[in-house]
Amino acid sequence: MFVRLLIAVVWIVVAPIGLGAAEKEIGTKDRFEVVETKLTPIATALGKPGPGDWLANHREPGQTFAQYLRANPVVKSDRLTTMYLCLIGDFTRDQERVLKLTMEYLGLVYAVPVKVHRRLSLDKIPDEARRTHPTLGDKQILTTHVLDQVLAPERPEDALAYLAFTSSDLWPGENWNFVFGQAKLRQRLGVWSIYRNGDPSKDEDAFRLCLRRTLATAAHETGHILTIKHCTAFQCGMNGSNNLTESDRQPLHFCPVCLRKVCWNLRVEPVEYLTSLEKFCRREKLTDEADWYRGAVELLQK
Numbered sequence: 504m505f506v507r508l509l510i511a512v513v514w515i516v517v518a519p520i521g522l523g524a525a526e527k528e529i530g531t532k533d534r535f536e537v538v539e540t541k542l543t544p545i546a547t548a549l550g551k552p553g554p555g556d557w558l559a560n561h562r563e564p565g566q567t568f569a570q571y572l573r574a575n576p577v578v579k580s581d582r583l584t585t586m587y588l589c590l591i592g593d594f595t596r597d598q599e600r601v602l603k604l605t606m607e608y609l610g611l612v613y614a615v616p617v618k619v620h621r622r623l624s625l626d627k628i629p630d631e632a633r634r635t636h637p638t639l640g641d642k643q644i645l646t647t648h649v650l651d652q653v654l655a656p657e658r659p660e661d662a663l664a665y666l667a668f669t670s671s672d673l674w675p676g677e678n679w680n681f682v683f684g685q686a687k688l689r690q691r692l693g694v695w696s697i698y699r700n701g702d703p704s705k706d707e708d709a710f711r712l713c714l715r716r717t718l719a720t721a722a723h724e725t726g727h728i729l730t731i732k733h734c735t736a737f738q739c740g741m742n743g744s745n746n747l748t749e750s751d752r753q754p755l756h757f758c759p760v761c762l763r764k765v766c767w768n769l770r771v772e773p774v775e776y777l778t779s780l781e782k783f784c785r786r787e788k789l790t791d792e793a794d795w796y797r798g799a800v801e802l803l804q805k
């Protein structure tokens with residue numbers, strides 16, 4: 504429930520880095536404009552937010568493609584080529600399956616190799632960065648310890664992002680019960696937990712739900728690391744959300760505006776890119792998502 508808020512805070516305090524490739528293209532028409540124009544007919548407008556929803560509680564302006572370029576985004580490049588994971592704690596067999604699929608999915612969404620850089624057992628986290636929540640009873644690890652002490656000192660040179668995934672619950676410091684995750688955007692670091700995504704061993708539906716939630720968070724938060732802000736244009740994987748109920752309602756796929764940002768960032772060929780995502784979703788029985796990608800590919804080919 505608090506993860507998006509934390510990310511919003513981190514967003515504000517980080518300073519922009521120096522000139523990047525993005526700035527060179529400002530004001531020019533790019534070859535990915537068709538992604539936005541041709542796919543807009545199948546985008547769904549955001550309805551009026553309900554009382555507990557993200558946009559009812561946060562005034563956010565959204566981010567057009569032009570604004571994205573002006574933000575001097577983190578881009579995939581010859582220097583930043585690979586996504587790395589640090590796996591913290593023990594994962595059940597089914598959680599391992601979810602992880603493996605999430606790695607594959609991240610590799611498709613961000614068109615980079617995804618590698619496990621390190622596995623870390625929970626007993627390597629010092630006592631001061633662990634606790635049992637005094638009333639909820641959940642065993643938790645401290646996000647700031649993971650970001651600053653575990654990830655930051657060992658981020659590989661070529662890491663487009665270095666992300667920790669953990670089976671443990673997380674908390675970010677005083678006055679917080681828990682968080683789903685936290686990121687340091689300009690440092691390209693993040694930590695996310697699958698602890699609250701449901702038990703994937705229960706049955707097939709629970710597995711699918713845990714997978715969907717884990718994929719959604721991974722794609723959304725990595726989108727932030729690539730400087731994509733919360734989307735207010737359409738229903739989109741980059742919409743902000745206040746809680747699991749709200750995020751479960753949101754699609755996995757990105758809307759035409761956010762897809763244009765991703766395609767531009769990664770320099771991917773859109774039809775091939777969207778087809779690879781359709782195939783993944785079809786195979787994993789995420790049928791609504793697969794159908795959306797199919798519709799998008801057909802529109803782009805017209």
Ligand SMILES: [Zn+2]
Nearest residue numbers: 507510733743
């Ligand atoms: Zn977010």
Ligand SMILES: [Zn+2]
Nearest residue numbers: 734739758761
């Ligand atoms: Zn969007």
